[in-house]
Amino acid sequence: MNNNIRKAVPKDLNRCTEIRGLTRDNPIDRATLIAIGVTEEAWAIKLEKGEYIGVVAEEKGEIVGYCFGDTQTGEILVLALLPKYEGAGLGRHLLSKVMEELFSAGLSELWLAASSDPQIRAYGFYRHLGWQPSNTYDDNGDEILTYFKI
Template sequence: MPQLSFRPALPDDAPSCIRIRGQTRENAFSEEELRALGITAATWSAGIRDGSCPGYVACMDGRMIGYCFGDRDTGEIVVLALLPGHEGRGIGKTLLGLVVQDFRRRGFERLFLACASDPGVRSHGFYRHLGWAPTGTQDEAGDDILELVIAA
């Protein structure tokens, strides 16, 4: 039976995060596309190390299969990514919940994220089903900004 585990992200996880980001079913970004945005294994690792980008990873038999990270200063959920073969098992929901709990402990009362505005994209229904509500605003890419009000 495969062993699923969750843990806080470590700086050495960054290269695997980059690799997984390019393999997601929807909204994949290649290493080159991430680099063009200023995101490299080195910058991601530094954000984990200095605590500015806390996150959690999911591992199956010790191999990373997904992750979720947030921005410590703003309360934004920056990314949730999961390898396609592990979707539909509650792993993404658990990862997101771990980051929400972490940010609640940090004193946040409201979190936000950008999500596809197209109802045909899986993330559109995923976040809304979990209680994230549209703010009525969009980011520069046209994605809806959703928020989650949490008790401190």
């Protein structure tokens, strides 16, 4: 697969929302995202202000995965790929790009919430990449993992 990685722009958000509902382990459909306040309009404003940064992966001009982070808090907000693109290093590459951007913005610690269930792929994925468990959990029961700039 020959993917193009580029900075996310507001017009990408519709496709990103669609992909979020098509992920294998933790799909969230558009209606649920809207219900929890994740709307394309709200994210577009944050992207334009630089509060959120993101990258998308394209194949043949179609977005197939993405990652977004919060420049204010250091949170990796979301990493999502279409299932057929899993296992080839694309998720790791997208995450790495966003982490680099957040560290370049002056942050020294990043965090994310991930499943605490070892049967879920994200559990091993983030730990394999050096993310450390904090033994704290969010309201959804996801564990907070941290990553410190070296």
